[in-house]
Amino acid sequence: MIWFDTILQGVLLGGLYALFAAGLSLVFGVMRLVNLAHGDFIVAAAYLILLMVTMTGMSPFLAVLIAAPAMFAFGWALQTFMLNRVIGDDVLPPLLVTFGLSVVLQNVLLESFSADSQRLPSGPISTASLNLGGINLGVMPLLTFGSAVVVIIALNQIFYRTALGRAFRATSDDPSTASLMGIRPAGIFAIATGIAFVIVTIAALYLGMRSSFDPNIGPARLIYAFEAVIIGGLGSFWGTLAGGVIIGVAQTLGSAVNPEWQILAGHVAFLLVLLVRPRGLFPRAVD
Amino acid sequence: MAHSSPYASLTRTRASRVAGLVALGLAVLLLVLPAFASRGLIQDLFFILTMLTLAQFWNLLAGYGGLVSIGQQAFVGIGAYALFGTVILAGIDPVPALLLSGLAALLLAIPTAYFAFRLQGAYFAISTWVIAEVVRLSVAQWKSVGGGTGTSLPRSATGSMWFTQAIETLFDVRSAAARDILAYWLAVLLAVATIGGLYWLLRTRRGLALAAVRDTMDAARSVGVDAGRMKWLVFLVSAFGTGLTGGLIYLQKARISPDAAFSVTDWTAYVIFIVVIGGIGTIEGPIIGIIVFYALQTLLADYGSWYLMVLGLIGIAVMLFAPRGLWGLFSDRTGIELFPVRRRLTGGLLSHPHHPESKDHG
Numbered sequence: 001m002i003w004f005d006t007i008l009q010g011v012l013l014g015g016l017y018a019l020f021a022a023g024l025s026l027v028f029g030v031m032r033l034v035n036l037a038h039g040d041f042i043v044a045a046a047y048l049i050l051l052m053v054t055m056t057g058m059s060p061f062l063a064v065l066i067a068a069p070a071m072f073a074f075g076w077a078l079q080t081f082m083l084n085r086v087i088g089d090d091v092l093p094p095l096l097v098t099f100g101l102s103v104v105l106q107n108v109l110l111e112s113f114s115a116d117s118q119r120l121p122s123g124p125i126s127t128a129s130l131n132l133g134g135i136n137l138g139v140m141p142l143l144t145f146g147s148a149v150v151v152i153i154a155l156n157q158i159f160y161r162t163a164l165g166r167a168f169r170a171t172s173d174d175p176s177t178a179s180l181m182g183i184r185p186a187g188i189f190a191i192a193t194g195i196a197f198v199i200v201t202i203a204a205l206y207l208g209m210r211s212s213f214d215p216n217i218g219p220a221r222l223i224y225a226f227e228a229v230i231i232g233g234l235g236s237f238w239g240t241l242a243g244g245v246i247i248g249v250a251q252t253l254g255s256a257v258n259p260e261w262q263i264l265a266g267h268v269a270f271l272l273v274l275l276v277r278p279r280g281l282f283p284r285a286v287d
Numbered sequence: 288m289a290h291s292s293p294y295a296s297l298t299r300t301r302a303s304r305v306a307g308l309v310a311l312g313l314a315v316l317l318l319v320l321p322a323f324a325s326r327g328l329i330q331d332l333f334f335i336l337t338m339l340t341l342a343q344f345w346n347l348l349a350g351y352g353g354l355v356s357i358g359q360q361a362f363v364g365i366g367a368y369a370l371f372g373t374v375i376l377a378g379i380d381p382v383p384a385l386l387l388s389g390l391a392a393l394l395l396a397i398p399t400a401y402f403a404f405r406l407q408g409a410y411f412a413i414s415t416w417v418i419a420e421v422v423r424l425s426v427a428q429w430k431s432v433g434g435g436t437g438t439s440l441p442r443s444a445t446g447s448m449w450f451t452q453a454i455e456t457l458f459d460v461r462s463a464a465a466r467d468i469l470a471y472w473l474a475v476l477l478a479v480a481t482i483g484g485l486y487w488l489l490r491t492r493r494g495l496a497l498a499a500v501r502d503t504m505d506a507a508r509s510v511g512v513d514a515g516r517m518k519w520l521v522f523l524v525s526a527f528g529t530g531l532t533g534g535l536i537y538l539q540k541a542r543i544s545p546d547a548a549f550s551v552t553d554w555t556a557y558v559i560f561i562v563v564i565g566g567i568g569t570i571e572g573p574i575i576g577i578i579v580f581y582a583l584q585t586l587l588a589d590y591g592s593w594y595l596m597v598l599g600l601i602g603i604a605v606m607l608f609a610p611r612g613l614w615g616l617f618s619d620r621t622g623i624e625l626f627p628v629r630r631r632l633t634g635g636l637l638s639h640p641h642h643p644e645s646k647d648h649g
Contacts, residue, residue, distance in 0.1 A: 034409030036357075085607055091408035095355050096563055097606045103556055104599035107592040219551065223420065226413045230406070264424040267417055271402055274414070278405040 005135055006256045007249055012137070014228075014248030015145030016210065018241040019203040020221050021228035022151050023196035025240040028229065029284075030172050030192040031185075033087055033094050037102035039222030041197065044105055045071060045204035046213050050118055060120045060205055068201045075197030079190040087189070102218065109215035120208035144206045148244070151199055152237045158195070159237070168192060172235075220263075227270040233280030242281060246273070294634045298490055298627050306625035310482075317475045321458060321468045329471045333539060335581055336474040340481045340532045341554065342561040342573035344525040347485060349559075350568035351494075352521035353501045355408075357555050358415025359529050361399065361422045362392040364549035366530030367537035371432050374444045381440065382449040385473070385534045392530020393523060395422065400522045404515075416551065423549035437544025445541055470539035477535060481528060482626075486570055488524075489628040497521065498628070501568075552595070560602045566612025570626040575614045 024038050035041070045067065052063040086093035128139040159165040167188050170178040175185040207213055207221070227247050232239025247266045254265020273281065317336075321329055341359070348354045369391035373384045403414045427435040446462055454465040488494050499507035500514045508514055533554070537543050547553070557580065565576025580598070587594040609616050618624060 032408075034413065036409075036413075082603075082607070092349065092353075092355055092567070093606050093610060095409055095412055096559065097603050099357065099556070099559060100599040100603040100606065102599075103552075104596050104603070107596040107599070110592045111596070219416075223413065223417055226410075227417065230410060230414075260428065264421065267421045267424070270417060271421070274402055274405055 003256075006252050008135065008137065009141070010249030010252035011245050012141035012145045012248070013252060014241070014245030015141070015148035016203075016206055016244070017224045017228050017247050018148040018244030019144065019151060019199065019206060021225035021232075021240045021244055022148070022155060022237065023199040023203070024222075024225045025229045025232070025235070025237060026155060026199070027192055027196045029235040030168050031087060031189045033083065033189075034098070034226075035083075035101075035193075035196075036095060036098040036222065037105055037218070038200070038225060039220065040102045040105040040109075040218030041200050042204050042207060042221050043213055043215060043218040044109060045197075045201045046120065046208040047109060047113055047118070049201075049204060049208060050120055053121060060122065060209060064201055064205045068198045071197040071201045072194040075200075076190045076194040078197075079193035080186070083193065084186045084189060102222075106215050106218060113215060115214055115216070117212035117214045118208070119212045120205070122209040126209060140206075140210055144210065147202060147206065148241060151202060152241050155195075155199075155237045164191065224266065227266065230280055231270060231273045233283035235284035236280075236282040239280060239282035239284070294632055298630055300624060300627050302623045303625060303627050314475065314479050318472065321471065326460075326464050326467060329467050330539075331581075333467065333471045333474050335577055336471075336478040337532050337536050338557065338561060338580070339573055339577045340474070340478050341529060341558045342565075342576060343478075343481050343485055343570070344528040344532070345555075345558045346562045346567060346570075346573050347521055348525045350562065350572070351489065351497050351501055352518060352525075354518060354522060355412045356403075356415040357412050357551065357559070358399070358403075358417075358419035359525075359558065360549045360551050360554040361395060361415070361419035362526045362529035363533030363536070363554040364419070364426065364545070365395045365422060366392045366533030367543055367548045368426055368429075368432060369530070370534040370537060371438065371440065371543050372429075374440055375432060375438070378444075380447075380449050381444055381538050382469075382473075385531060385538065388534025389527045389531035392533070393527045395530075396523050396526030399526070400519060404518065404522075419549060419551070423545050426549070427545040433544070435545060437542065437547070439543075440538075440541040466541070467539065470535060473535055473538075477532060482570060486626050486628070489570075493517070493520070494628060495630070556595075557598075560598050562612075563602050564605050564612055566614030566616075566618075568611070569614055569618070569624075570628075571618070571624070572612050572614045576612070579613065 020039070020042060024035065027033055027035060048067050048071075049060055049063045052058060052067065053060050082097065083094060086097050122140070125143075126140055129136045130139060130142065157165075159168060167178070167183045170181065170183060171185045171188045178188075179185055224244075224247055228243035229240055231243030231246050232241070246269055250269035251262045251266040254268075255262035257265075317332070320332070324332075341363070345356070345359055348356055348359075366388035369387045370381060370384050373379045373387050374381050379387075399415065399418050402418060403411050406414050426432075432438050445466060448466065448469065450469050451462060451465040454460070454468050455462060458465070458468065460468070489497070496507065496512040497517050499510070499512055500517050504514055533548070537548065561576035561580045562573050563576070564579050565574065566572030579601075583598060583601075584594065587597060605612055611619070
């Protein structure tokens, strides 16, 4: 029973990792770009929410609703004015630019907010739990997992049910043919990054409410997100959720054996999947 | 073939001959420097030379091999820990143990490449980082070299290291300063051997194959270049060199911890910025890059995190507006190459390539 409980906690933790990863998965699916500053943007969004909450005393959930459009605009601008300039056949420029962005962002946060750990105030919800047939599940982890599922469903709906999604898929398959059909790839990329930044904001909410954060934790979140995307298979949103769950379960199982092995166990699970299924469990995109 | 034809393919230029002589003079100057220089200068130069060596190996990977790794700290760290492990556990002298630093990195590079080569581009980059994290977390479990908190080289090992006695009497310095001088000399040798070795490698047939793979993989394959083997070669060579440098860096520091030895900022971010700012894909680039890097570090030493911020912003600006770096800007305008690896066809009708008309009207 204790193992079942551990695995369940791991599944719920996986929801958080899937939220970290969903934006990465979207951007990669549409433009084959990996933003190495992804984790740092999640941390930056958490600080933005923290700032709004401490200045006005509003609920973090309300703060996310206000922050999300601003983050969309920021992502759109980042893609339009910086990343679109370096995107292309050569993988080096986008990698190095986003790596530079990651370093700059970490140090801007360090300079603005100091290295002290922060936490978003979440009220009684952070300790509340539900008793389901003898197993206690925290409301917060359940809410995180539920949000991850909603985000994944929403992304799938956008991708496969809307004109925008058709443009995403067309640009993803072949940008030059898509542009012959009246689609402007640069504009499509900017919207995709904007949506990714909305997801980043949602991820930041749960990151900040579930645990403390400081300016230096971004790269580790990027790594978890990356592992979830690769395990799931490039271009599959449900795969990304499955990948997050696998990392989460591996981590909780690892830490049940020895608390020092938590992070290591997640990485080892990733390497094992890479060994057996190099293209991930549910690959969709061909890169 | 070349002898029977009036044409020849050359890589040397007048600038490269001058540069060769200047480099030779500089190397000799660096070797005799401990006779006059202060200990602080020797330590600074040690830092510059080891970072330059790391940058050259990353440049070989990314600039020539097209393999953007952000996990080079794995090789620095494993090299350093191999040194500490053999010195502490087997009682071997640190100087010969340096070879084990390189070998340990080479051994680690084989499974790393096996995993990471399954992924392309950006995913290759992050997977090298994941593997570096795995190695860091595993080494932190290794209790006999201090676990997560780290350890120091035992005094018995540092005090009686090879050559230090001789250096103490030669320069009349104390044991700690003698260790700095020894480490510095090794760093000079390593940097010279690295630059010389890379220059040699890039001018051989393998170097040509490497450049071909980087420029157009399919075309290179179609003329018979084994692209997969070139990637392995580059990855293993740069892992070996990075591990050796890591061992040397920690031989001088004499104190190690997993977080420091496997630091992505110190051993990969700095190195990437040095190469990118100087000019990726050239031997001159990292040399220019290390000068800019050191100057910035000296200027901004008192401003803490502003330093990394400025470095990052310059890196981004260079990538956006001058992707071939400062050396690329200079070289494009002047045509000067100090370490030319490009083959130019000369001789026969091409013997006056810049003034073809002078021959006709001559």
